[in-house]
Each structure stands twice: as structure tokens, then as C-alpha cells.
Amino acid sequence: MTVSGLELTVGTVVLLVLAGFAAGWVDAVVGGGGLVQLPALLLVPGISPVQALATNKLAGIMGTSVSAATYYRRVQPGLGTAGPMALAALVGAGGGAALASLLPEDVFVPVILVALVAVAVYTVARPQVGRATALRWQGRTHLLVALALGAGIGFYDGLLGPGTGSFLVIALVGVLGYAFLEASAQAKIVNAATNLGALVVFAAQGAPLWRLGLVVGAANIAGSYLGARTAVARGSGFVRVVFLVVVAVLIVRLGAELL
Numbered sequence: 001m002t003v004s005g006l007e008l009t010v011g012t013v014v015l016l017v018l019a020g021f022a023a024g025w026v027d028a029v030v031g032g033g034g035l036v037q038l039p040a041l042l043l044v045p046g047i048s049p050v051q052a053l054a055t056n057k058l059a060g061i062m063g064t065s066v067s068a069a070t071y072y073r074r075v076q077p078g079l080g081t082a083g084p085m086a087l088a089a090l091v092g093a094g095g096g097a098a099l100a101s102l103l104p105e106d107v108f109v110p111v112i113l114v115a116l117v118a119v120a121v122y123t124v125a126r127p128q129v130g131r132a133t134a135l136r137w138q139g140r141t142h143l144l145v146a147l148a149l150g151a152g153i154g155f156y157d158g159l160l161g162p163g164t165g166s167f168l169v170i171a172l173v174g175v176l177g178y179a180f181l182e183a184s185a186q187a188k189i190v191n192a193a194t195n196l197g198a199l200v201v202f203a204a205q206g207a208p209l210w211r212l213g214l215v216v217g218a219a220n221i222a223g224s225y226l227g228a229r230t231a232v233a234r235g236s237g238f239v240r241v242v243f244l245v246v247v248a249v250l251i252v253r254l255g256a257e258l259l
Contacts, residue, residue: 024223031165
């Protein structure tokens, strides 16, 4: 298979399809699928980092759109939060992607790492957090906080990206007060918007490898559909366990990068 001058062996394509499926499943349950998919894309001989990032966004938006639709049908999350939050995240992601080449990544890694450790400790120490929805605010305050979270996390996704889905779940559970299952459902809607915002900017730059992204995206769709159904069937307790595993992987990966 030849993609934009890059020669891909059958083995490489199979690896990317498997990575796309696994990433879709993880991302649908709790976010963080890019931890699987992006490193696999970076293994393609001759691919540039920006091409890998852009292609990851293309495949990611295919999967998150399907998991968002699956969650919406089965969990029916309130769009009063997810809708405005998604619009703010879309704008934030576009801004982050536009500035991605200007800001050094090492400025953000230590801050993100400390935040992840704090979140993991908090989640383990408070086992009842995220078991049931108990919103901290109502009305205008709730909406303003959701908009700020959407814009901030969207900007991060466009700028850097790893673990965006997990950060959305963290924000929806830890800040706004949703249960893990409903938070995952709303996070998928917002994450689809962040992927779209970043992809529009990357597409304008000619960065995505469209044929490769569609192949990986098809596998991501299958994984996302299965992951969303699994999460709905197992409930918030299952999502919480997967969430902690994904956060632990993020901590290890970012810690290794920092060192």
C-alpha cells in the first residue's frame, strides 16, 4: 500500500488496524485511545510527526463520532452541558492546533504529569466519586464552568493531545459532579468536537494522510462501537477501573518523556 509516497507493508497495515481497534475501544470507555493509535502511526517509515498527529485526528473523529452516537442512544446524556461544552472545545482545539508549532511541549508536560498524579490519588482515595451524578452547580454557573473546561481542554487537544478524553472525564466527574458513565457519554460528544476543530486546521495545512486515516478510522469505529456498548453494559464502576488504568499509563508515559 502506497500513501503519499510512503510504502506500507502488509504487516504495518495490520498493526495499524489492530492499534486503531484497540484505541477505539479504550477511547470509547474512558478516553486516552491516542496513547495506542498515535505511537503506532509514528512507527510508519517516513511519516512526519505532524502527519501522524493529523492522521490520528482523522481516525479519531471517526471513532468518537460513532461512540458518541452509541452513548447518546443508550445513556441519553443531557445536551445542555455537552452541546455548549463541545462548541467551546471545537474553537479551543482549532486555536491550539494553530499554535502547535509555536509553543514547546516541555512547558506543559510537568504540569500535566502533576495534575494526573493528583487526579489518580483523588480517585483512589474517594471511591464513591463518580458512582452517581451529584452536580456541584446549577444554571448559569454550571454552564460557565462547562464552557471554560471545554475551551481549555479543547485548546490542549489541539496543542498537544495525549489523554484528552481522560481529561474530559476528569473534568466532568471531578469538577462538575457527573457519574463516570454519564461523564464518558458527554466526553465523547465533546471529544468529537475537539478532533474536528484540530482536523480542520491540520487539513488546511495539507497534513492528514487521508487514505491511511480512513483505514485506521474504520478499525477505530469498530472498537469505539464495542467499547461504548461494553461501558454501558458494565456501568460506572467498570468505567472507573478502566479510567484509573488509563491514567496510570498516561503517568508512566509522560514521566518517561519528562525524564
